[in-house]
Amino acid sequence: MHKLLLLGDEAIAQAALDAGLSGMYAYPGTPSTEIMEYIQASPQAAEGGVRREWSSNEKTAMESALGMSYAGRRAMVAMKHVGLNVAADAFINSAVTGVNGGLVVVSADDPSMHSSQNEQDSRFYGRFAMVPVMEPRNQQEAYDMIFDAFALSEKYRLPVLFRITTRLAHSRSAVTLREKIAQNGVSLPSNPRQFVLLPAIARKQYRALTSVYEKLRTDEVIDGFNSLRAGNGRGTGVITCGIAYNYLMENIIDSQADYHVLSVGAYPVNREKVAALVERCDRVLVLEEGYPIIEEQLRGLLDRDVTVLGRLDGTVPRDGELNPSIVARALGLKAGQGREVPSLVRQRPPSFCKGCGHADLYQALSEVMAEIGPGRVFSDIGCYTLGALPPYNMVNSCVDMGASVTMAAGAADAGLFPAVAVIGDSTFTHSGMTGLLDAVIKNSPITLIISDNSTTGMTGGQKSQATDRLESICLGLGVDPDHLKVIVPLKKNHEENKAVISTELNYHGISVILARRECIQTASRNKKAEAAEKNKSRE
């Protein structure tokens, strides 16, 4: 069969296409972005007419996917872990409505916070919603499991949560492809009331969900991904979840017989299997890439029936991603040790690209703010958050998508004047618009600067929903046209831009400044693509 060298993200994308996907919905977010990017670039997706436009945010993506599922077709939605917070309302309720066509929700967690503001574990959401959770161990399994995820979803009429973490999402390995499955046709749900969560219907469906969830523990497919391998004697027991299995094997490949291993790849876990492991050994080490979820369940509230080692007793660090060395130490093995990092090696934090428009904006803003005082600039999630670092040290908040607008408004309500919000164009259409509407209605005196680089920059330059729409959105939300300004953040406009910012900061009402200049990364890419296109047409 055909073999490809794929990132974990790409393996998931290819699998979904091969498993009869009709619609892919997502908002960019590291480490999940490449799933949609792969599907957008795929000739196979184009040929199959697979819907694959970016959504405004994870909630709209989740709901659109649910709608496609309602119409009987297979849909997938992908997001980073914190994106699932945004989609949570739709996600949790989709377990109660159930699905029609198969629905797979991919959530890519980022333990160690390589590119995130927390390291929340999406498996919690799976338990919370009471849906099957799948957690592949490697790229090939990620590919294969997607087929099972869609089948499970259609069998139980439930969405399936597909949880990966950074190291699988962004690691490449060879993947063997399977026979393709045809897309489903359009069909309505057999129960026309299924998606109507009026209390009387919801109560019935919720009760059914709670009983189905218990049945999932012994489902053949789910249980099939959880393998128990007995060792010799009463050796140490180890439970691994997802890719933690790889770090275990890295350490015990030549001494496997000394360990009883339960390798978990799908949830909820069969209790009998856990019991069979626990009965064989005196203590159990739990290795989870993320929160100590299985560990807490195993300990129980009283924590006295089984000797459990893991993140909660310090055998494994309480936070951060796992690696082979951490697992070696947890096993009591000698961890490899290279040389120390020489003391002259300096930190090299990310920074604005040379020539970035955000940098010119912050230069102007910082000079204006220097006269006003510190602690007044609320920012958001994107490249422009780097304004928090030297030399600007400008930004006083970065919490969640859209929070710059609403936090500035709240601070203004408290009497902080002026209060400034700096948000990117894509983040604004993701979750900033509703906050601006609130501020307009309350007439909170804030200055909102939308740093519009006409792309979703931090994740690598995906299409922004805001492009060419910001003026009409702001005016439509009720911003006074006299206080909707456009500036071009370039060095040559520096003094002029400072004047505009200064004037609007002194206005006791809502001002919106659109600081507009294309991301230099996408600009240079577009230029290259254009040149290549020209060359082609010449040939």
Next chain:
Amino acid sequence: MKCDIILAGVGGQGILSIAATIGLAAVEQNLFLKQAEVHGMSQRGGDVQSHLRLSDREIFSDLIPHGGADLIISVEPMEALRYLPWLSDSGWLVTNSVPFVNISDYPEVGEVVAELGRAGNTIVLDADSIARDLGSARSGNMVILGAASSFISMPFKALEDAVRKMFGRKGEEMVEVNLKALRAGRDAAAAR
């Protein structure tokens, strides 16, 4: 056979083109391969690394254990030093000598080079100059790969074939330039 490689550099320097070339070659050699990359925030001028693992048997971990790397390939000298905790005692470090200075407290270049000298098995070369002399300032990455090629467990020809495949889409001229860079790197390393 196993060959564990740390690729190091600064976001935007293009270490992934080195990784992709070795990856292509490894697939042709029917080797098992895992290659963990850094995407996202660090790609904006921060330190980036890639763990590239080749083996003739199944590879489990996507990450190389501390003290386990056979080779560090770096396109920036200070970044090479950042990954010493991963290098095995017998491992080699091959790096470009040209610093990428985008921080205000970058150490004295002389001190960085001296520190590299203390790091054991090292090859330090000015890949930028070698590439410029060949008339293609942008193929420094292939010079570094060439310099490291004798420590990668596969025939040199496999890397050459991978370069052909990698750059074939961009035309014969690009292929030749990069092959020249690859060979120049190999020769420069051999001369030491």
